[in-house]
Amino acid sequence: xxxxxxxxxxxxxxxxxxxxxxxxxxxxxxxxxxxxxxxxxxxxxxxxxxxxxxxxxxxxxxxxxxxxxxxxxxxxxxxxxxxxxxxxxxxxxxxxxxxxxxxxxxxxxxxxxxxxxxxxxxxxxxxxxxxxxxxxxxxxxxxxxxxxxxxxxxxxxxxxxxxxxxxxxxxxxxxxxxxxxxxxxxxxxxxxxxxxxxxxxxxxxxxxxxxxxxxxxxxxxxxxxxxxxxxxxxxxxxxxxxxxxxxxxxxxxxxxxxxxxxxxxxxxxxxxxxxxxxxxxxxxxxxxxxxxxxxxxxxxxxxxxxxxxxxxxxxxxxxxxxxxxxxxxxxxxxxxxxxxxxxxxxxxxxxxxxxxxxxxxxxxxxxxxxxxxxxxxxxxxxxxxxxxxxxxxxxxxxxxxxxxxxxxxxxxxxxxxxxxxxxxxxxxxxxxxxxxxxxxxxxxxxxxxxxxxxxxxxxxxxxxxxxxxxxxxxxxxxxxxxxxxxxxxxxxxxxxxxxxxxxxxxxxxxxxxxxxxxxxxxxxxxxxxxxxxxxxxxxxxxxxxxxxxxxxxxxxxxxxxxxxxxxxxxxxxxxxxxxxxxxxxxxxxxxxxxxxxxxxxxxxxxxxxxxxxxxxxxxxxxxxxxxxxxxxxxxxxxxxxxxxxxxxxxxxxxxxxxxxxxxxxxxxxxxxxxxxxxxxxxxxxxxxxxxxxxxxxxxxxxxxxxxxxxxxxxxxxxxxxxxxxxxxxxxxxxxxxxxxxxxxxxxxxxxxxxxxxxxxxxxx
Amino acid sequence: xxxxxxxxxxxxxxxxxxxxxxxxxxxxxxxxxxxxxxxxxxxxxxxxxxxxxxxxxxxxxxxxxxxxxxxxxxxxxxxxxxxxxxxxxxxxxxxxxxxxxxxxxxxxxxxxxxxxxxxxxxxxxxxxxxxxxxxxxxxxxxxxxxxxxxxxxxxxxxxxxxxxxxx
Numbered sequence: 001x002x003x004x005x006x007x008x009x010x011x012x013x014x015x016x017x018x019x020x021x022x023x024x025x026x027x028x029x030x031x032x033x034x035x036x037x038x039x040x041x042x043x044x045x046x047x048x049x050x051x052x053x054x055x056x057x058x059x060x061x062x063x064x065x066x067x068x069x070x071x072x073x074x075x076x077x078x079x080x081x082x083x084x085x086x087x088x089x090x091x092x093x094x095x096x097x098x099x100x101x102x103x104x105x106x107x108x109x110x111x112x113x114x115x116x117x118x119x120x121x122x123x124x125x126x127x128x129x130x131x132x133x134x135x136x137x138x139x140x141x142x143x144x145x146x147x148x149x150x151x152x153x154x155x156x157x158x159x160x161x162x163x164x165x166x167x168x169x170x171x172x173x174x175x176x177x178x179x180x181x182x183x184x185x186x187x188x189x190x191x192x193x194x195x196x197x198x199x200x201x202x203x204x205x206x207x208x209x210x211x212x213x214x215x216x217x218x219x220x221x222x223x224x225x226x227x228x229x230x231x232x233x234x235x236x237x238x239x240x241x242x243x244x245x246x247x248x249x250x251x252x253x254x255x256x257x258x259x260x261x262x263x264x265x266x267x268x269x270x271x272x273x274x275x276x277x278x279x280x281x282x283x284x285x286x287x288x289x290x291x292x293x294x295x296x297x298x299x300x301x302x303x304x305x306x307x308x309x310x311x312x313x314x315x316x317x318x319x320x321x322x323x324x325x326x327x328x329x330x331x332x333x334x335x336x337x338x339x340x341x342x343x344x345x346x347x348x349x350x351x352x353x354x355x356x357x358x359x360x361x362x363x364x365x366x367x368x369x370x371x372x373x374x375x376x377x378x379x380x381x382x383x384x385x386x387x388x389x390x391x392x393x394x395x396x397x398x399x400x401x402x403x404x405x406x407x408x409x410x411x412x413x414x415x416x417x418x419x420x421x422x423x424x425x426x427x428x429x430x431x432x433x434x435x436x437x438x439x440x441x442x443x444x445x446x447x448x449x450x451x452x453x454x455x456x457x458x459x460x461x462x463x464x465x466x467x468x469x470x471x472x473x474x475x476x477x478x479x480x481x482x483x484x485x486x487x488x489x490x491x492x493x494x495x496x497x498x499x500x501x502x503x504x505x506x507x508x509x510x511x512x513x514x515x516x517x518x519x520x521x522x523x524x525x526x527x528x529x530x531x532x533x534x535x536x537x538x539x540x541x542x543x544x545x546x547x548x549x550x551x552x553x554x555x556x557x558x559x560x561x562x563x564x565x566x567x568x569x570x571x572x573x574x575x576x577x578x579x580x581x582x583x584x585x586x587x588x589x590x591x592x593x594x595x596x597x598x599x600x601x602x603x604x605x606x607x608x609x610x611x612x613x614x615x616x617x618x619x620x621x622x623x624x625x626x627x628x629x630x631x632x633x634x635x636x637x638x639x640x641x642x643x644x645x646x647x648x649x650x651x652x653x654x655x656x657x658x659x660x661x662x663x664x665x666x667x668x669x670x671x672x673x674x675x676x677x678x679x680x681x682x683x684x685x686x687x688x689x690x691x692x693x694x695x696x697x698x699x700x701x702x703x704x705x706x707x708x709x710x711x712x713x714x715x716x717x718x719x720x721x722x723x724x725x726x727x728x729x730x731x732x733x734x735x736x737x738x739x740x741x742x743x744x745x746x747x748x749x750x751x752x753x754x755x756x757x758x759x760x761x762x763x764x
Numbered sequence: 765x766x767x768x769x770x771x772x773x774x775x776x777x778x779x780x781x782x783x784x785x786x787x788x789x790x791x792x793x794x795x796x797x798x799x800x801x802x803x804x805x806x807x808x809x810x811x812x813x814x815x816x817x818x819x820x821x822x823x824x825x826x827x828x829x830x831x832x833x834x835x836x837x838x839x840x841x842x843x844x845x846x847x848x849x850x851x852x853x854x855x856x857x858x859x860x861x862x863x864x865x866x867x868x869x870x871x872x873x874x875x876x877x878x879x880x881x882x883x884x885x886x887x888x889x890x891x892x893x894x895x896x897x898x899x900x901x902x903x904x905x906x907x908x909x910x911x912x913x914x915x916x917x918x919x920x921x922x923x924x925x926x927x928x929x930x931x
Contacts, residue, residue, distance in 0.1 A: 105899070106920070393824070400826075401827075401828040401866075403810065403827065403828065403867075403868055404826055404828075406869075406870075407870055456868035457869070458869040464869075467807070467904065468788065468904075470904060471904045471906075471916060472915075472916065475902060487900075487902060488787070488900070488902050489900070490787070724915075725913055727912065727913065728911075738792055738803065738805065739792050739873065740792070740804065740805045740875055740876075741794075743805070743865070743873075743875050759832075760834055
């Protein structure tokens with residue numbers, strides 16, 4: 001500790017001015033506000049969106065795993081622009097033999113290590129849409145051109161603003177074996193009972209979005225960047241084997257044609273129940289698995305104001321349902337699963353759907369649709385309006401690990417949550433994966449924490465992203481990167497944005513401001529098409545928090561957070577009181593280390609010459625440096641005379657001053673959260689807003705004043721900022737244990753491998 | 765130039781596009797000067813390992829099932845132990861797998877120690893773990909020394925890289 005005179009506290013800063021780039025406003029990066037999207041981040045007074053309504057008749061050929069359809073699309077041009085052509089999406093064409101998806105895969109000879117690898121290279125199935133015809137309402141063939149996964153219809157005359165056009169597309173395709181080919185939809189074959197379970201999506205030619213942001217969003221589908229779709233109304237008839245049960249986007253219109261009286265009664269009871277009730281039991285599903293009817297039935301569904309339609313069909317389906325009330329409206333939550341999903345699915349799925357709908361509605365907007373469905377399909381999690389396909393399958397003997405259970409819970413919450421992002425808040429997935437996956441993963445975290453206290457969420461807490469944020473920055477893409485070009489898709493588009501929102505909520509904005517702003521964004525853009533700028537602007541507009549530095553660093557940049565305590569200096573004020581100050585000096589002198597020779601001499605040398613001869617010691621030897629003499633007292637009296645009482649009180653208050661120097665080593669600025677632990681073990685946490693870095697982006701210092709000495713200073717003690725190096729966050733320096741050391745510190749904890757080795761030893 | 769390609773008659777690894785993949789592994793490496801060994805923790809996505817095993821054996825396996833089965837466990841051990849190589853100067857450092865730990869977040873933690881290594885010279889690493897299965901696999905090593913750390917990233921085509929000295 002250093003005692004200082006007040007005058008020296010006015011030392012000039014030695015910091016050099018830096019470029020001050022981190023706090024620059026996003027004027028260049030964001031589009032100029034206009035009448036379609038305003039500067040507040042809300043839809044502008046001239047905002048428009050197109051509408052695509054579909055009437056479809058579908059036939060599922062269970063024998064040949066083929067889906068065919070005749071769809072009539074009515075497209076309404078709400079834009080101010082005449083449209084000479086229309087663009088439709090043919091997503092199934094990524095399975096076409098000449099698909100770009102295969103061509104753009106990076107390969108090298110090392111990939112062909114086995115004969116199997118070569119077989120895989122030549123593997124082919126006849127996928128992709130077979131478009132048979134496109135005709136006008138009068139039956140006239142329309143001119144069209146297919147460009148890989150996009151189809152352009154050339155109109156005889158431009159579609160004028162505020163007008164509609166209807167046309168009919170006839171198509172079919174071979175459904176992909178999801179287990180062999182992969183993909184978001186397809187079929188799973190159950191060899192034991194020789195039945196199929198179909199989860200069908202992207203199964204029909206769908207209109208592209210035409211908007212003020214992109215014009216036609218007709219960027220090719222390469223596999224990663226998902227879907228960008230306009231809202232519309234759907235009327236869909238699906239013909240399937242008569243013992244199949246169908247789960248689909250929308251409400252079933254003809255239950256009396258497809259369900260028996262008992263099932264209809266159960267469904268009605270479930271609509272009033274706040275716990276899941278069976279509609280089709282496992283016993284009934286197992287009977288259907290054996291019987292395999294060859295007759296057909298047609299199920300009819302209607303869905304309003306949705307951006308897509310998907311369905312699942314199988315005779316293997318068990319079906320349960322319950323009601324949940326949201327915003328005064330009833331939502332029927334349902335699950336469809338084969339017996340292979342039990343016991344996990346009957347116990348948890350529908351309850352998770354209900355919890356997700358309720359929790360997301362609280363943080364975003366009231367769920368506007370009448371049903372929400374979770375369908376079990378192996379290995380996948382994929383989302384569509386009102387319906388999603390989820391993995392999480394127990395072992396064949398019905399047991400499951402805790403990890404499997406949490407995996408299943410997480411995927412259901414996540415995929416049901418997608419109803420809100422992007423099905424309701426309908427962002428451009430083809431361009432920006434983070435706008436749905438990132439925001440959804442964030443609310444997923446909130447929902448998981450409300451499901452079970454201490455839920456081991458995979459993503460959300462800031463410290464969990466630190467591993468990803470370390471290392472070579474050129475292999476970390478900014479969040480604001482097109483979906484196809486992202487390094488590390490999961491961490492980039494899911495984890496980092498979700499973590500960023502958590503940091504905003506917990507640390508930068510606070511829960512109240514964040515929740516209000518986030519809900520404002522969701523309300524503004526529900527059933528509309530937001531862009532990134534709309535999100536960034538809404539969050540600031542509704543909170544009065546300038547977040548441009550955060551969007552710039554976290555969303556447009558890749559710098560990690562690594563803020564270090566570089567140096568700490570401890571001071572106390574010199575009170576000028578000789579009694580106090582000389583006692584302090586004496587105490588310090590007494591604390592000095594003593595040379596070992598001096599200690600030993602004190603014992604071994606019985607007496608020195610000057611101790612024996614009183615004439616040796618002169619004035620200097622006899623003076624007591626710490627004695628308060630008359631002059632000291634006189635001078636202090638004079639000092640008190642000319643000093644006001646308030647100043648004297650402060651000088652004598654015994655305050656401890658700590659000048660703490662912080663270094664921004666990572667690049668990303670963050671607020672400083674500092675916990676001081678005092679000598680009496682009490683603590684105080686001080687939070688300093690991020691703007692402390694506004695002029696000096698690399699080094700800042702701050703003086704903290706306390707009534708008692710500090711024994712430890714810790715930066716980011718609650719792991720709020722995703723700091724990638726915690727070793728430089730403490731004073732005095734404390735080295736954090738490695739994962740290996742933590743493992744070694746807990747040697748009694750038996751891990752599965754060790755336990756299995758003991759089991760193996762018994763067997764042998 | 766025509767080169768002969770020697771082929772193994774193994775079944776194909778049918779990697780198919782999965783929408784929500786992870787494909788990231790982390791190695792935390794530290795030299796324990798008291799024990800004169802390197803200590804390491806490898807963090808891998810359990811789903812990725814389970815997926816590889818399931819595809820290879822054409823049967824579904826969870827990570828817990830794999831760890832319980834001595835044969836499958838040995839396969840995984842082999843993938844993990846050959847997934848990275850550390851060089852101390854020009855000497856390759858061999859690691860022994862001590863234990864596994866699965867987390868509820870779907871990760872597999874693998875604890876490893878090296879053979880005795882009396883002195884630390886310039887360190888270099890190759891880290892191709894799972895890159896032959898997942899072309900977008902990204903691996904990172906964090907090297908810890910005296911309270912300091914540095915991180916190095918490895919992608920599909922990256923070979924041996926130096927680990928910077930921590931002063």
